Structures are given as C-alpha cells and as structure tokens.
Amino acid sequence: MTDAVVTIEALTKRYDETGHVAIDDLTTVIKAGQVTGLVGPDGAGKTTLMRLMAGLLSPTSGTIRVCGFDVMTDAAAIHGTIGYMPQRFGLYEDLSVIENLNLYADLRGVQGNERRDTFDRVLTFTDLTRFTDRLAGALSGGMKQKLGLACAMLRSPKLLLLDEPSVGVDPISRRELWRMVYALIEQGVGVVWSTAYLDEAENCADVVVLHEGHVLFYGDPRGMTAQMAGRVFQLHGAGPEKRHVLARALTRPDIVDGVMQGDAIRLVVKKDTHPPDVTEIMTLPQVTLAPVAPRFEDAFVDTLGGQPKRTLGAAPRQRSEHRDANPVEARGLTRRFGSFTAADHISFKIARGEIFGLLGPNGAGKSTTFKMMCGLLRPSEGAALVDGLDLYKAPSAARARLGYMAQKFSLYGDLSVAQNLEFFAGAYGLSGARRREAVTHVARAFDLSPHMNESAGDLSLGFKQRLALSCAVMHDPPVLFLDEPTSGVDPLTRREFWGFINAMVSRGVTIMVTTHFMDEAEYCDRVALIYRGKCIAIDTPDALQQSVKSGVLPNPTLEDAFIGLVKAQEEAA
Amino acid sequence: MSATRPGRWRRIRALIIKETLQVVRDPSSFVVAFVLPALLLFLFGFGISFDATRVKVGLVIEEPTPETTWFLASLANTPFFDVRQSSDRRAFIDDLAAGRINGIIVLAGDFAERLARGDTAAIQVITDGSDPNTAGLVSGYVQGAWQSWRDQRALGSANVAPGQIAVNSRFWFNPELESRRFLVPGSISLIEMMIGSLLTALVVSREWERGTIEALLSTPVGIIEFIIGKVVSNFALGMCAMGICVLAALFVFNIPLRGSIFTLLGFTAIFLSVALSLGLLISTVARTQFLASQMAMLVAFLPGLYFSGFLFEIASMPAPLRAFAAIVPSKYYVQGLQTIFLAGDIGAVLLPASVVLAAMSLLLFALTARNTKQRLD
Numbered sequence: 044m045t046d047a048v049v050t051i052e053a054l055t056k057r058y059d060e061t062g063h064v065a066i067d068d069l070t071t072v073i074k075a076g077q078v079t080g081l082v083g084p085d086g087a088g089k090t091t092l093m094r095l096m097a098g099l100l101s102p103t104s105g106t107i108r109v110c111g112f113d114v115m116t117d118a119a120a121i122h123g124t125i126g127y128m129p130q131r132f133g134l135y136e137d138l139s140v141i142e143n144l145n146l147y148a149d150l151r152g153v154q155g156n157e158r159r160d161t162f163d164r165v166l167t168f169t170d171l172t173r174f175t176d177r178l179a180g181a182l183s184g185g186m187k188q189k190l191g192l193a194c195a196m197l198r199s200p201k202l203l204l205l206d207e208p209s210v211g212v213d214p215i216s217r218r219e220l221w222r223m224v225y226a227l228i229e230q231g232v233g234v235v236w237s238t239a240y241l242d243e244a245e246n247c248a249d250v251v252v253l254h255e256g257h258v259l260f261y262g263d264p265r266g267m268t269a270q271m272a273g274r275v276f277q278l279h280g281a282g283p284e285k286r287h288v289l290a291r292a293l294t295r296p297d298i299v300d301g302v303m304q305g306d307a308i309r310l311v312v313k314k315d316t317h318p319p320d321v322t323e324i325m326t327l328p329q330v331t332l333a334p335v336a337p338r339f340e341d342a343f344v345d346t347l348g349g350q351p352k353r354t355l356g357a358a359p360r361q362r363s364e365h366r367d368a369n370p371v372e373a374r375g376l377t378r379r380f381g382s383f384t385a386a387d388h389i390s391f392k393i394a395r396g397e398i399f400g401l402l403g404p405n406g407a408g409k410s411t412t413f414k415m416m417c418g419l420l421r422p423s424e425g426a427a428l429v430d431g432l433d434l435y436k437a438p439s440a441a442r443a444r445l446g447y448m449a450q451k452f453s454l455y456g457d458l459s460v461a462q463n464l465e466f467f468a469g470a471y472g473l474s475g476a477r478r479r480e481a482v483t484h485v486a487r488a489f490d491l492s493p494h495m496n497e498s499a500g501d502l503s504l505g506f507k508q509r510l511a512l513s514c515a516v517m518h519d520p521p522v523l524f525l526d527e528p529t530s531g532v533d534p535l536t537r538r539e540f541w542g543f544i545n546a547m548v549s550r551g552v553t554i555m556v557t558t559h560f561m562d563e564a565e566y567c568d569r570v571a572l573i574y575r576g577k578c579i580a581i582d583t584p585d586a587l588q589q590s591v592k593s594g595v596l597p598n599p600t601l602e603d604a605f606i607g608l609v610k611a612q613e614e615a616a
Numbered sequence: 617m618s619a620t621r622p623g624r625w626r627r628i629r630a631l632i633i634k635e636t637l638q639v640v641r642d643p644s645s646f647v648v649a650f651v652l653p654a655l656l657l658f659l660f661g662f663g664i665s666f667d668a669t670r671v672k673v674g675l676v677i678e679e680p681t682p683e684t685t686w687f688l689a690s691l692a693n694t695p696f697f698d699v700r701q702s703s704d705r706r707a708f709i710d711d712l713a714a715g716r717i718n719g720i721i722v723l724a725g726d727f728a729e730r731l732a733r734g735d736t737a738a739i740q741v742i743t744d745g746s747d748p749n750t751a752g753l754v755s756g757y758v759q760g761a762w763q764s765w766r767d768q769r770a771l772g773s774a775n776v777a778p779g780q781i782a783v784n785s786r787f788w789f790n791p792e793l794e795s796r797r798f799l800v801p802g803s804i805s806l807i808e809m810m811i812g813s814l815l816t817a818l819v820v821s822r823e824w825e826r827g828t829i830e831a832l833l834s835t836p837v838g839i840i841e842f843i844i845g846k847v848v849s850n851f852a853l854g855m856c857a858m859g860i861c862v863l864a865a866l867f868v869f870n871i872p873l874r875g876s877i878f879t880l881l882g883f884t885a886i887f888l889s890v891a892l893s894l895g896l897l898i899s900t901v902a903r904t905q906f907l908a909s910q911m912a913m914l915v916a917f918l919p920g921l922y923f924s925g926f927l928f929e930i931a932s933m934p935a936p937l938r939a940f941a942a943i944v945p946s947k948y949y950v951q952g953l954q955t956i957f958l959a960g961d962i963g964a965v966l967l968p969a970s971v972v973l974a975a976m977s978l979l980l981f982a983l984t985a986r987n988t989k990q991r992l993d
C-alpha cells in the first residue's frame with residue numbers, strides 16, 4: 044500500500060533562465076493507495092509541480108519518476124498510466140458530456156465492451172447518467188469537476204493528479220468529490236489533490252505543504268496538527284467588542300495567531316507558554332477562555348512564524364453624519380436572464396458597522412446579487428439602496444457612498460503604486476489639495492509609502508490587495524463592498540487583510556462581502572446563505588451552526604450548517 | 617516521437633470527430649468558413665468594380681459645327697458616358713472641383729480646322745487628378761471614344777491616309793474587360809488564405825487559451841496527432857468553402873471555367889496546404905486568439921490582399937516590393953486561378969506555380985515541426 048508512485052529528487056523548475064524559481068530543489072515521494080494533499084497558497088508552485096508530474100513540463104534540473112518512468116524520457120508512457128485533471132476545466136464546453144467521454148475513451152484506447160462497462164461505471168459513480176446529452180459548458184461547477192474526474196479515470200490510472208478540484212464547487216459537490224476519491228484509493232490508485240484550502244489538508248493521508256517553491260512540511264497532517272495541542276484557545280463573550288479584543292490580543296508577544304470565529308476568537312499561543320491571562324486582554328466579567336482542538340491551519344500559520352505583528356497606521360477617516368441606521372438594504376432584488384431566475388426576491392438590511400457576508404457556491408446567484416448591489420446590473424424587480432439612495436434612481440450619489448474591491452486584481456499593473464492612487468483619487472472626483480491629502484492618507488494607513496514608485500504589477504499578493512483596498516476607500520466611503528477578497532490567498536495575507544477590515548469596521552464602516560470560503564464567512568457578523576437564486580437563511584454564523592446541531596454533529600462547522608440548510612430546503616421543496 | 621504508437625489512427629479519428637462537432641456548434645468557425653467567404657465574394661463580385669460605367673463628363677463646345685454634333689452624338693450613344701453640354705468651360709469648373717462630374721472634354725473653337733489638318737491634339741480632356749484612378753479611366757475612355765469616332769468618320773469619308781497605322785486592340789480571355797472576372801478569383805484566394813491560416817491559428821490558440829490542450833496532452837495523444845486532427849478538419853473546411861466559391865463564381869457571377877475542375881481543386885489543395893502550414897506556424901508562437909488573429913492578418917491576409925496582383929499591378933511596383941511579392945503565396949495562386957478560370961489548363965503557368973507553392977508549404981511545415989513544443993513550457 045505504501046509503494047511510491049512518484050519520486051521527486053532535487054527538482055528545480057524555472058520558466059526562464061534568470062526568472063524566479065517556481066520549484067526550488069524539491070525532494071519528496073507520493074505514495075500509492077492514498078490521497079496526498081499538495082497544499083499551499085496561490086503562486087506557491089502547486090500547478091507547476093502537478094504539470095511536471097504529468098510530464099507536461101520539463102524540469103530545469105533534478106528528476107521525477109512517475110510509476111517508474113522518467114518524465115524527461117518516457118513522457119508517452121506516463122501519459123498512458125496517469126489521469127490528470129487541470130485546474131481550469133480542461134474539457135470541451137461545446138461538446139456534450141457523452142461526446143467528451145467518447146473523445147477521451149478513444150484517446151485512452153478504451154474500446155468495445157470495456158468502453159460500455161467503463162461508461163456505466165463512471166457515469167453511475169459521478170451521478171452524471173441523467174446529463175449525458177447536456178453540453179459540458181452548461182453544467183454546474185460541481186458537475187464539470189465530476190465530468191473532469193470521469194474523463195481522467197476512464198482507464199483506471201495508477202496515479203490521479205487533481206489540480207485544485209474543489210475551486211468553484213459547492214460544499215455538497217465537494218464532499219461528493221472527496222467520497223469518489225476515497226473510493227478510488229481503495230483500488231490502489233495514488234491520488235494527488237492540490238488545494239489552497241487548508242481545511243482539506245485534514246482529509247489527506249499525507250500532505251506536502253508548498254510555500255514559494257519549497258516544501259514547508261511533508262507528512263501526516265495530523266502529526267503537524269498534533270504539535271499544536273494545548274496551544275489553541277477560544278475566547279468567548281467579548282460580544283460587540285470582539286474586534287477590539289482581537290486587535291489587542293494580537294499585540295501581545297505570547298500570541299502567534301488570532302482569528303475571528305463567529306462570536307468567538309481563536310487564539311494560538313507561542314510554544315511553551317502558558318495560556319494567556321484573560322484579564323490582561325479584556326476586563327469584561329463574562330469573557331472566558333477555553334482550550335479547543337487544534338486544526339491544520341493553526342499549525343500552518345505557526346510554521347510560517349505566526350501572524351505578522353504590525354501596528355495599524357491611522358485607519359481611514361470616518362465620515363461624521365449618517366443618514367440611515369441601515370446603510371445597505373436589498374428590497375426583493377430579482378434578476379432574470381431569459382427564463383432563468385438568477386436572483387429571486389432577495390432581501391436583507393445591513394446595520395452600520397456590520398460585516399455582512401453573502402455566502403454560496405459559484406452559480407448560486409451571489410455574484411448577480413452583488414452586482415445589483417453595486418449598481419452594475421439592473422434588477423428585474425426590487426431595489427438596492429445605499430444610505431437610503433436607490434442605486435438606479437440616484438446612481439452617482441449612491442455610488443459616491445460606496446467603495447468596491449473587485450475579485451480579481453483590477454488595477455493598472457503597468458502604473459506605479461502612486462500613479463494608481465492618483466488615478467483613482469481623480470476617478471472619485473478629488474482634485475488639488477484634497478487629492479494629495481487623500482493619497483497621503485491611504486498610503487500611510489496601509490503602509491504603502493515605501494512602495495510608492497514600484498509598479499503595481501510587481502507587488503506581492505499581499506501588497507496588491509492593500510493597494511486595491513486603498514483605491515476602494517480613497518473617497519472615504521461609509522460602505523465597502525468586497526467581492527471574494529481573499530480566495531486563493533495564503534493564510535497570513537488573509538489575516539493581514541482582515542486586520543485592515545476589522546480596523547475600518549471599528550470606525551463605523553459597513554462591509555458587505557461575498558465568499559464561497561467558509562473561513563472567510565466566520566469574520567462576518569451575519570451571513571446570508573444564497574442557494575439557487577434564493578436566500579435560504581440569514582443569521583449569525585454561530586446561530587446557523589447551532590441550527591444544525593445534532594447528536595451526529597455535536598460541533599457543526601459553517602460548512603455543515605450550509606449543507607444541512609440546503610438539504611432541509613430541498614426536502615421542503 | 618515514436619513513429620507508430622499503438623492506436624494512433626484511432627486517436628486521430630477521435631480528434632477529427634471532435635473538430636467536426638466543434639465546427640458545427642461553434643459560430644465563429646462557421647462564420648470564418650462560410651459567412652465570410654460569401655461576404656467577401658459578394659463584396660468583390662458586386663460591390664467593388666473597376667469598370668466605370670456612366671462616367672459623368674461635361675462637354676464644352678465652343679463653336680457648334682456638324683462635326684461637334686456628330687462627336688456629341690457618338691459619346692452620348694455609348695453606355696459609358698453621361699454627357700452634359702455647355703459652350704463655356706467655366707460652367708463645369710466648379711462641378712469638377714466638387715466631384716459632380718468626372719471630367720471635362722473641350723472642343724475648341726477651331727475644332728473643325730484642327731480636324732481637317734489631322735492635328736493630334738484636336739480635343740482637350742481635363743480630369744480630376746486628386747483621384748488618379750478615375751482620372752486615368754476617364755482619359756482612357758475618352759481616348760477610346762475619340763479613336764472610334766475618328767475611325768468611323770474616316771470610314772464614312774473613305775479617305776484613310778495611306779501609310780497610317782490603325783491600331784486594332786483585342787482583349788483575349790476577358791474580351792469585355794470585366795473586372796469581376798479577375799476580382800472573383802482574387803477573392804477566392806483571400807478566402808482560402810483566411811480559412812487556411814486565420815482559422816487554423818485561431819482554433820489552435822483557442823485550445824491554449826481555454827486550457828483544453830493541457831488535458832489532451834496528458835493523455836497518450838502527442839502534439840503531432842493533435843496537429844494532424846486540426847489540419848485534416850480545416851483542410852476539409854477550406855475545400856468546402858472552395859466548392860461554394862466555385863459554384864458562386866460559375867452561376868452567380870457567370871465567370872467561365874475554361875480549365876478542368878480537377879485542375880482547379882488540385883491547385884487549390886496545394887495552396888491550402890501553404891495557408892494551413894502558415895497558420896500552424898503562427899500558432900506555435902501565438903497562444904491567445906487575439907494575438908493569433910493579429911498575426912494572421914499581418915502575415916497572411918494583408919500580403920494576400922496587396923501583393924497577390926489582383927488589386928494592384930505587381931509589375932508597376934518598385935523593385936523591393938516586387939521582390940517581396942515573389943514570396944507571397946497568394947500571388948502564385950491568383951495567377952494560377954485566373955489562368956484556370958479564364959484561359960484553361962495551361963501547364964506553362966500552372967506547373968511552375970505549383971512547384972513554388974509546394975516548396976513553400978514544405979518549408980513552412982518543416983519550420984512548424986521544428987518550433988512545435990511537445991510540452992507546455
């Protein structure tokens with residue numbers, strides 16, 4: 044069961060001779076009959092390593108042997124024995140499910156009776172039998188990944204390489220994918236599952252944690268997590284002061300990590316130190332500190348040296364007058380595309396200084412709702428209001444009150460940091476002394492001053508995010524909309540980003556954030572669960588988790604809550 | 617790459633089936649392969665014409681005589697002129713400047729005397745030099761009309777001066793000098809170039825852009841098989857478009873086909889292989905559809921438009937451009953097409969052109985094979 048299917052020795056990959064090293068002197072093995080997790084943030088080298096193992100890239104130096112074949116000399120033999128599912132949907136969207144399967148069966152030489160049996164098996168396995176005539180492009184994210192998996196496993200591969208299979212997949216389909224992969228490893232297949240989600244590492248027998256082309260950790264994730272035993276605590280009862288408490292806690296030298304978990308705060312203390320004295324952090328009588336089981340992410344952040352300590356600069360200024368207690372409101376927002384209803388009577392109100400999350404899988408209608416809230420898409424019915432102003436009746440006045448940070452880096456990579464800031468200040472109508480003041484202010488608040496002359500495109504991911512956030516809050520808006528702000532971002536950058544957001548919230552800014560990332564939702568005061576165009580629940584993360592608590596699930600996660608609520612919704616329908 | 621990997625033909629067949637399904641479903645391939653040819657063909661066949669019919673001229677008759685009336689009548693009786701008349705040239709100057717007329721013909725007061733003297737410059741033609749193409753046409757037509765009127769007059773009076781040479785032009789192969797007859801073969805060459813190079817470069821770069829090639833290359837499919845699949849399906853598409861063009865040429869534009877249809881198809885197949893190999897070469901460099909279409913425009917379409925000799929006379933170009941035209945494949949194809957349609961299967965034209973095209977195709981395929989990467993990096 045523990046034969047190595049892949050052995051990698053001193054592997055280095057550079058894309059050009061002087062350029063940066065994507066994989067740096069890496070040595071590891073991948074074992075058969077188990078799932079090996081390839082874990083790391085975007086840009087860590089996961090996809091490069093996957094392509095190298097699939098024989099699609101040639102190593103700059105070092106060797107990789109897959110099932111005994113060298114990738115340099117025997118790529119053809121490797122292609123006959125592996126299954127590979129690229130990160131982007133690699134199948135043909137303009138071909139139907141069965142046409143894609145036929146193509147790949149021909150390419151992999153699955154013929155005659157064997158083909159019929161194989162199709163029966165994989166279609167049943169992936170539950171795609173009902174959709175064989177549907178064009179692949181018309182499948183949901185989860186179904187696309189299942190089809191990709193079906194095509195990759197047609198010829199019973201010895202090694203199955205899955206590059207971020209769970210991106211863009213709803214939690215239910217994600218669990219199904221895992222179940223399928225577990226069924227495959229029982230047949231002795233070696234599976235490599237790459238992911239940026241640290242919670243998935245816990246499903247793997249072994250993990251290779253990649254960081255900037257290096258292996259940070261290799262081995263059983265439980266072993267890595269176990270090192271953290273006794274060092275992780277949850278702080279309860281801080282109530283509305285929770286963000287302040289977290290910020291205070293993070294300034295202490297004995298605390299290496301701290302994140303929001305619904306109403307609680309998760310704190311990780313330095314090795315060989317005692318649990319922190321609560322009274323030193325907060326003198327509230329009801330605050331309690333309880334030890335909790337560590338998780339992989341705690342160990343990961345600890346390995347990287349803990350959350351970076353920095354004192355926040357002057358946070359963005361605060362607007363004094365507000366017109367409304369609910370600065371953001373959706374009133375029966377509906378959007379139809381032809382006969383398809385992407386958003387179906389979605390209503391919510393967001394209180395001032397609240398972080399509100401729109402949570403749901405890709406294609407659920409979350410982005411449609413978000414676009415209507417930003418005034419980028421006209422609702423078929425209903426209204427979106429910011430500070431009491433309708434985004435369609437008074438668009439410019441309403442938009443002046445909101446800041447928007449897009450999912451992708453949408454600044455000008457060829458311009459310097461200073462030029463980007465100047466441009467956005469101009470775009471918001473600031474000129475002369477007010478523009479200079481605004482630029483200086485955000486540059487100081489987000490610590491951008493040392494990088495003012497660098498090209499935005501050359502910044503690290505963390506700095507790019509800071510710059511994007513600076514541009515979004517340049518005009519000091521009372522409302523800030525964030526579209527998937529930290530998906531694919533490494534845990535440290537994500538913590539830093541939420542540090543800025545928390546500081547803004549504590550000064551009264553209202554935040555709406557979309558995410559399909561359960562961890563991100565835990566930073567929210569309240570979340571709306573969007574599923575198939577409908578808002579199926581709005582509540583605090585804690586209350587949502589409590590609502591699905593049962594004997595089987597004594598400690599439900601937000602993902603459990605999501606799955607439970609979706610199932611309840613489907614049973615009711 | 618090993619020469620005979622098991623299952624190679626089955627894989628190629630599967631790829632061709634895939635390409636066919638995609639062409640049927642993908643509107644952009646359909647547009648490039650069928651709509652664009654139709655559009656180009658009709659544009660060149662009906663829209664653009666270098667034949668000036670109804671040239672608007674002002675005829676100035678300073679002193680009416682029987683000769684001037686006769687000349688006026690002979691001008692007005694041809695289908696080529698729309699004649700306005702005045703006794704003062706100043707009446708037409710503003711019209712010419714404003715482009716309301718294309719030229720002025722002046723019969724001076726001493727027209728009859730000059731004529732009697734056998735003067736070579738009996739009439740004056742004023743044209744608009746800011747539009748040299750039309751100006752050339754007008755002066756050519758007027759000269760023609762003048763010549764034929766003089767011939768008629770000489771015939772009528774039966775006093776041809778002895779020893780005078782009468783030039784009698786015959787235009788072979790295209791007696792009516794209809795520009796459509798050489799524009800349509802020219803546009804067929806553009807269409808074949810578009811399908812061969814633009815479409816090929818597009819469909820290959822699309823696989824890179826959409827990431828579908830990554831999944832393909834992780835299977836036993838080699839890049840050579842992948843390319844064969846693309847070549848075969850686009851070759852078939854190019855021949856289909858050719859079929860449509862030939863039918864349109866014969867039955868819509870009434871262009872004669874004097875050579876055999878087999879020569880036409882065979883010659884086209886050779887040219888199409890040049891265009892395909894050019895498209896493949898582009899796709900070894902361009903990995904986005906945008907870049908691919910830009911490069912195909914620059915490398916294939918524009919030279920095919922300007923240096924194929926169907927719009928602009930290559931012989932009248934400066935030497936460096938003439939040398940460049942010699943390496944433009946469309947030049948040889950247009951030459952051959954015009955020959956097959958209008959003259960017939962003339963080996964002296966077609967054989968050298970075929971040899972040059974085949975050599976180009978081999979060279980481009982060799983370059984493609986050298987530049988094609990087996991992997992993603």
